[in-house]
Amino acid sequence: EVQLVESGGGLVQPGGSLRLSCAVSGFTFRTYDMHWVRQTTGRGLEWVSGIGTAGDTYYADSVKGRFTISREDAENSFYLQMNSLRAGDTAVYYCARVGCDGDCYDYWGQGVLVAVSS
Amino acid sequence: SYVLTQPPSVSVAPGQTARITCGGNNIGSKSVHWYQQRPGQAPVLVVYDDSDRPSGIPERFSGSNSGNTATLTISRVEAGDEADYYCQVWDSSSDHWVFGGGTKLTVL
Numbered sequence: 578e579v580q581l582v583e584s585g586g587g588l589v590q591p592g593g594s595l596r597l598s599c600a601v602s603g604f605t606f607r608t609y610d611m612h613w614v615r616q617t618t619g620r621g622l623e624w625v626s627g628i629g630t631a632g633d634t635y636y637a638d639s640v641k642g643r644f645t646i647s648r649e650d651a652e653n654s655f656y657l658q659m660n661s662l663r664a665g666d667t668a669v670y671y672c673a674r675v676g677c678d679g680d681c682y683d684y685w686g687q688g689v690l691v692a693v694s695s
Numbered sequence: 696s697y698v699l700t701q702p703p704s705v706s707v708a709p710g711q712t713a714r715i716t717c718g719g720n721n722i723g724s725k726s727v728h729w730y731q732q733r734p735g736q737a738p739v740l741v742v743y744d745d746s747d748r749p750s751g752i753p754e755r756f757s758g759s760n761s762g763n764t765a766t767l768t769i770s771r772v773e774a775g776d777e778a779d780y781y782c783q784v785w786d787s788s789s790d791h792w793v794f795g796g797g798t799k800l801t802v803l
Contacts, residue, residue, distance in 0.1 A: 612792065614794075621781065621794060621795070621796045621797040622730075622732075622738065622781050622783075622794040622797070623794065624791065624792040624793065624794065627792065635790050635791070637791065638696070671737055671738070676740075676743070677726065677728065677743045677744055679785065680726050680728065680743075680744070680784075680785045681726075681728035681740060681743045681744075681783065682728075682730070682738070682740060682783075683740050683743070683749065685737040685738055685739070686737065687737055688737055
């Protein structure tokens with residue numbers, strides 16, 4: 578059974594940092610691209626960042642230069658280092674597996690809440 | 696950047712057909728994917744590559760894509776289909792993955 582489990586969320590002050598983790602099981606992690614998608618309260622989904630099997634990385638314009646995505650295949654995990662956090666980054670963050678030859682998200686985690694507030 | 700436009704809400708009576716649109720410039724040239732999100736839950740892929748269904752998704756869910764509009768069609772709507780639905784594409788020109796704003800389906 579494919580499982581993705583996020584951790585590392587919480588309350589942080591503006592300008593602060595957090596590191597999200599996504600631990601996966603049930604599939605050969607090193608052969609899949611992995612992404613982060615967020616959802617603000619009562620709003621829609623927003624793609625945040627992605628990492629390919631070769632370590633190539635992609636970022637939404639709203640987080641480029643502040644967030645860093647990484648992966649550790651030996652640990653079946655990938656991460657999102659979030660720096661210089663802003664109130665607008667407050668959201669539920671989902672990790673997701675990329676399917677459909679790199680286009681869609683076929684499995685999602687349950688989500689973790691990041692709240693940026695003083 | 697590429698923009699996907701969805702109606703904020705669609706309402707349908709049980710047993711009827713719901714159609715949710717997703718508009719984008721020449722979206723017919725892209726692969727469109729659809730997700731269902733029930734309150735408090737993570738999104739679930741219900742249609743991928745315009746019209747294919749993942750295993751476990753009922754045949755009542757179907758999709759089409761042509762020109763500037765993609766459509767998710769839910770036949771014989773049930774109360775359990777009440778949820779938010781999002782379309783999504785990969786924009787090759789920017790290497791960005793893009794979501795529509797979402798449509799809330801209400802079953803009357």
